[in-house]
Amino acid sequence: MAREKPATVQIESFADHHVITQPNPLRKVLRRIAPRDLDDPVARAEKALAGLSGEFKNWMTIEADRLSDAHAAILRDGFTDVTRAELFRAAHDIKGDAATFGFPSAAAAAESLCRIIEHAPDLDEVPSNLIAHHINAIQAIVRERTKLDTAATAGELSKQLRDIADVFLTQANRDRPEHLEAVLAPSIAPAE
């Protein structure tokens, strides 16, 4: 879309706000197509994504190792702003990416870990096993992915971790209504 001729912006001013309408600069990239047009960009993109799938296991291993490294730093140095942020980012990336890579149970376990990091009143008071179990579960899910009978086990493992984490977070936040509401609120993430 690089260079366009000057467009005018219309501004309607009210007592406490302005409404600014500019001609749609992207309108020209829209084209009408015939109903029988067979080109499907979404299907094309899904096919291209499937073409990347051979790399997903390796990517997932890298992400899981990054999470373990972040946990090792916490075991060594304790929770600091830096170590906490790195653990959260590593878990958060797995939460967002793992389902795309074909590891939905790892995503679920990572989400549970993110909730602990985000909503625990004091991370030093979180039972250390609870965090370690999440990280070990994610490693195991990634490592055992190729075994056909592990999918159900991985799903059950993630669910149990989430249940235990939720009990802990609900109890720990009983006097913190804002966090309690966030812990109990449903996710808006698309269903699998």
Added chain:
Amino acid sequence: MFRIDFNKLRFLVCDDNPHMRRILRTLLHSFGAREVYEAEDGATALEMYSHYVPDIVITDWSMPIFDGLELAQMIRQPESKGNPYAPIIMLTGHSEKRRVTVARDAGVTEFLAKPISAKGLYQRILNVVANPRPFIKTKTYFGPDRRRNTTNTYIGPERRLGGEVEVMTQPSLLDKARSTV
């Protein structure tokens, strides 16, 4: 029925995770996009935003130092030299309703929760291209109209005051931004 000519669009993708950038690049190129610029943090993205003047920004939320929310806030500066109107799609693993509200209040145009899908991304892009919303400027907000629907049955307090309408025109900020490149 409409289709987007992706080869005429310029994208800026900002995500600190190289795997997610690769996924996004693959999807956008498959849609037909040729110009996809990538940044791995908000500060670099802001610099690239000024330099390349992308048509659409797709950004992660959680990034070190300068996150996607701050990037959106920096872009949505009505007095800035750059284009404050570019559509911003927030693609994030944050999946709580509260986060959507915070992103909306930072001026984000569309919110897409991970896991990413080709269909979800395409629909968000189609929406920002085909259905741009007017911008609202108040003392505390500058960004796309946060009201996506109007209803005649609303009975709560009116948060926007009316008053006499004054219509004025000004040269396009978008054009001004591009002329500086």
